[in-house]
Amino acid sequence: MHSPMLWFHSGLSAGLKHDVFRRMDVKIIRSRRRKKTISAREVDGAIHLYLPIGLSREEESRYVQWAKKRFEAQRRKKELMENNTDEMLEKRARELNKRYFSGELSWVQICYTTEQNARTFGICNTTNKTIRISDRLLKMPKFVHDYVVVHELAHLKVPRHGPDFWKLVNGYPKTERARGYLMAIGMSD
Numbered sequence: 001m002h003s004p005m006l007w008f009h010s011g012l013s014a015g016l017k018h019d020v021f022r023r024m025d026v027k028i029i030r031s032r033r034r035k036k037t038i039s040a041r042e043v044d045g046a047i048h049l050y051l052p053i054g055l056s057r058e059e060e061s062r063y064v065q066w067a068k069k070r071f072e073a074q075r076r077k078k079e080l081m082e083n084n085t086d087e088m089l090e091k092r093a094r095e096l097n098k099r100y101f102s103g104e105l106s107w108v109q110i111c112y113t114t115e116q117n118a119r120t121f122g123i124c125n126t127t128n129k130t131i132r133i134s135d136r137l138l139k140m141p142k143f144v145h146d147y148v149v150v151h152e153l154a155h156l157k158v159p160r161h162g163p164d165f166w167k168l169v170n171g172y173p174k175t176e177r178a179r180g181y182l183m184a185i186g187m188s189d
């Protein structure tokens with residue numbers, strides 16, 4: 001009943017058709033000695049997950065999801081740092097500000113985040129003027145990425161999604177197309 005090792009392959013999450021990130025494999029190592037200890041570590045690009053024996057299939061799969069989420073977010077964070085991605089985002093935001101807002105917007109920080117819930121593409125905090133863009137956007141078409149940046153920038157001026165807001169965002173010509181794209185993959189504002 002308890003095979004000592006079991007590989008969960010990326011196929012498990014194949015239902016997420018639009019999942020744009022490479023999934024990490026999870027190897028479950030079940031141990032009698034680890035009565036209540038659950039731990040995970042990365043070994044050669046895979047996750048080794050140590051679980052006590054006797055967990056139900058559902059419990060195990062919950063731990064697999066937990067481990068994947070944790071390590072994948074970590075890896076993405078590292079990739080973002082190594083590639084100076086936030087600097088490029090800042091630069092792009094300035095270009096879009098110039099082009100669609102006559103350069104009149106200002107913000108304290110704009111950067112990518114790996115932390116957001118899968119449905120959220122960006123958050124603008126109008127109080128401290130910081131913008132967080134989901135790093136998932138990096139793997140999407142540029143017009144979608146730029147739409148999200150424009151959308152969040154527009155919130156600096158108009159916090160709520162009213163007619164004024166959409167009038168501003170519609171200055172970006174591919175707004176409708178980008179919104180359709182995001183809706184189709186289950187990310188929406």
Ligand SMILES: [Zn+2]
Nearest residue numbers: 151155161189
């Ligand atoms: Zn919004």
